[in-house]
Amino acid sequence: MPRTRTPAALRRKALDAIIDSIKDLTALRAADKLQVSRQTIYNIRARVHSPSLALIQRACHSVDLDFDFNGTRFNRKTVPAPLDNPLDPPSAQIPLDLQEVISRIDHRHFEVIDARPVGRAVQITLRLTIPA
Numbered sequence: 001m002p003r004t005r006t007p008a009a010l011r012r013k014a015l016d017a018i019i020d021s022i023k024d025l026t027a028l029r030a031a032d033k034l035q036v037s038r039q040t041i042y043n044i045r046a047r048v049h050s051p052s053l054a055l056i057q058r059a060c061h062s063v064d065l066d067f068d069f070n071g072t073r074f075n076r077k078t079v080p081a082p083l084d085n086p087l088d089p090p091s092a093q094i095p096l097d098l099q100e101v102i103s104r105i106d107h108r109h110f111e112v113i114d115a116r117p118v119g120r121a122v123q124i125t126l127r128l129t130i131p132a
Contacts, residue, residue, distance in 0.1 A: 010069050014056045017067035017074075018044060021059065033062040057082050 022030040027041045034041070035058055043049035051059070057079050059065040066075035113125040 008050075011050045011056075013067055013069045014051050014059070014065070014074070015044065015047065015049075017065050018051060018056075018059050018063070019047075021063040021065050025063075030063075034058055035062075054082065 018034075022034075022041070022044075025033070027038045027045075030041045031038045034055060036055065040049055044051065056065070056074065060074060060076050060079040061081050064076060066073075068074070072078075111127040113127055115122060115124045117123075
């Protein structure tokens, strides 16, 4: 299978598995477990919504999603658990330094280019990437 088609094919396979996993749940309960809106659940069930990789990750852990894609198993044991809050530092001690907190932000959609103090403020330069 060509590399450019793999994400779409993976998402279709995951969509089928998610629909099967939430078939006995109400839209409200499924939305609560997957941390999405009820409208997203309706769209998933209508096959209008293509699940993001983050949603697939949450589904593996919240509704015991388990499926195989091209010989790779996706389930609670093989997919890392999602972070409760991507801004939380990995250590138990929470830093009070804004620059350090900014440097720990999840970089999936944007990148912090520079963060430096400017007087009593912080100047932040970001690069935002919007997937096509």
